[in-house]
Amino acid sequence: MAALRTIGPKAAAALDEELMSTGAFSVDQLMELAGLSVAQAMYALSPPQQSPKILVACGPGNNGGDGLVAARHLHHFGYKPTMYFPKQTKNELYQRLRKQLEQLKVPFTDDFVSAAGKSDWIIDAIFGFSFSGEVREPFPAVIKALAESKVPVLAVDAPSSWNIEEGPPKEGPGKDYNPDALVSMTAPKPLIKGFKGRHFVGGRFVGQEIAEKYGFDVPPYQGSDQIVEYGSQGEKL
Amino acid sequence: MAALRTIGPKAAAALDEELMSTGAFSVDQLMELAGLSVAQAMYALSPPQQSPKILVACGPGNNGGDGLVAARHLHHFGYKPTMYFPKQTKNELYQRLRKQLEQLKVPFTDDFVSAAGKSDWIIDAIFGFSFSGEVREPFPAVIKALAESKVPVLAVDAPSSWNIEEGPPKEGPGKDYNPDALVSMTAPKPLIKGFKGRHFVGGRFVGQEIAEKYGFDVPPYQGSDQIVEYGSQGEKL
Numbered sequence: 001m002a003a004l005r006t007i008g009p010k011a012a013a014a015l016d017e018e019l020m021s022t023g024a025f026s027v028d029q030l031m032e033l034a035g036l037s038v039a040q041a042m043y044a045l046s047p048p049q050q051s052p053k054i055l056v057a058c059g060p061g062n063n064g065g066d067g068l069v070a071a072r073h074l075h076h077f078g079y080k081p082t083m084y085f086p087k088q089t090k091n092e093l094y095q096r097l098r099k100q101l102e103q104l105k106v107p108f109t110d111d112f113v114s115a116a117g118k119s120d121w122i123i124d125a126i127f128g129f130s131f132s133g134e135v136r137e138p139f140p141a142v143i144k145a146l147a148e149s150k151v152p153v154l155a156v157d158a159p160s161s162w163n164i165e166e167g168p169p170k171e172g173p174g175k176d177y178n179p180d181a182l183v184s185m186t187a188p189k190p191l192i193k194g195f196k197g198r199h200f201v202g203g204r205f206v207g208q209e210i211a212e213k214y215g216f217d218v219p220p221y222q223g224s225d226q227i228v229e230y231g232s233q234g235e236k237l
Numbered sequence: 238m239a240a241l242r243t244i245g246p247k248a249a250a251a252l253d254e255e256l257m258s259t260g261a262f263s264v265d266q267l268m269e270l271a272g273l274s275v276a277q278a279m280y281a282l283s284p285p286q287q288s289p290k291i292l293v294a295c296g297p298g299n300n301g302g303d304g305l306v307a308a309r310h311l312h313h314f315g316y317k318p319t320m321y322f323p324k325q326t327k328n329e330l331y332q333r334l335r336k337q338l339e340q341l342k343v344p345f346t347d348d349f350v351s352a353a354g355k356s357d358w359i360i361d362a363i364f365g366f367s368f369s370g371e372v373r374e375p376f377p378a379v380i381k382a383l384a385e386s387k388v389p390v391l392a393v394d395a396p397s398s399w400n401i402e403e404g405p406p407k408e409g410p411g412k413d414y415n416p417d418a419l420v421s422m423t424a425p426k427p428l429i430k431g432f433k434g435r436h437f438v439g440g441r442f443v444g445q446e447i448a449e450k451y452g453f454d455v456p457p458y459q460g461s462d463q464i465v466e467y468g469s470q471g472e473k474l
Binding site: 022023024025026028029032033036039040043044047072073075076077095096097099100103104105204205207209210221223224 | 259260261262263265266269270273276277280281284309310312313314332333334336337340341342441442444446447458460461
């Protein structure tokens with residue numbers, strides 16, 4: 001089977017825009033399926049009997065929203081998630097996603113480093129495909145902690161602070177950040193060429209026609225799964 | 238393991254209302270997860286290699302919305318769904334759900350009986366827990382066709398036209414309607430006592446605290462599954 005093709009940040013943004021305009025999807029729908037696939041990737045990596053305590057670090061944008069949804073599903077799967085969500089906006093959807101977690105008594109923390117040390121896995125939902133430029137406060141210290149973490153990390157769509165096209169940055173706290181696993185949303189981003197860990201693709205909501213238009217492949221999902229592990233069906237990068 | 242407790246139509250309506258008010262869920266979110274679990278139940282019953290052609294009959298309310306979402310996921314799972322959706326409202330969500338199917342070139346038909354004869358399975362998403370009283374046009378003939386169908390049927394939340402508390406009606410087209418399978422949303426309804434087929438529960442979005450408040454049990458979901466087959470974990474009715 002041929003390699004899965006990648007999709008750059010501009011095409012990924014255009015695809016999101018098309019799904020929500022002519023595609024008639026709501027952000028709620030897409031984020032629900034994206035977050036569910038993050039939770040399923042976590043389950044495939046390590047079930048709650050092995051690793052109950054998951055710290056979910058959420059950024060201020062859509063990547064953070066995927067993390068908020070993922071944490072709710074993780075709770076239902078039997079995990080004990082803890083949230084780090086330091087830059088909360090007034091966006092109504094994110095306020096609702098937060099409230100859904102509060103109803104389940106999922107705790108929020110302001111101290112990433114301390115919470116990380118008590119966790120079995122960390123989910124990095126800080127920055128996604130729209131990241132570029134500088135890592136702003138309070139995230140430089142978080143990226144540094146992720147880079148130095150002995151606790152394994154699952155990154156959502158991109159290891160935060162990585163250049164979406166090029167991969168790991170040449171300087172700054174993300175220079176030595178190599179998460180153990182990555183779940184790409186819809187299609188892998190070009191940064192995948194610099195990634196060495198286990199790689200999943202999730203976000204099973206794009207048909208063949210749209211995938212062809214944007215120059216990627218519908219991943220080889222099996223059965224009713226919402227994720228596929230890259231390489232598990234014999235693909236080569 | 239004890240029997241799964243049931244939830245009557247008034248409590249089910251109050252639960253939906255609570256999830257969308259204090260629970261802060263959108264209909265989009267809940268319907269996406271409900272519809273996904275319908276599609277996963279279909280997959281558990283018969284994968285697309287065995288039964289590619291699925292006719293999805295959608296009513297005008299939320300049960301029909303679950304069917305519209307399920308059909309989209311069935312397409313992504315490799316099925317060839319066909320839609321029967323005769324009473325379309327101006328509700329913006331259902332218009333979007335329809336458009337999402339049209340983008341995938343999923344066909345719509347006006348002739349239920351003819352389409353049913355060409356199908357491998359039928360999904361009955363006509364009426365759900367809020368049904369009471371008379372079956373209105375054009376659905377009496379559809380219920381009659383479902384009752385007489387040689388093609389197996391999966392009903393969503395309730396076999397359409399059944400009394401939610403009492404089970405099969407004593408007269409009318411639904412008197413002899415006994416679908417092969419049922420997927421209950423969130424919790425089984427009291428009608429389950431009159432049901433003889435395979436029974437799944439889906440809609441994995443309610444925590445223990447809410448379940449206790451409404452007098453039912455969180456179903457014994459396994460792993461990251463969105464459905465559980467009733468009886469598969471040893472429960473008794």
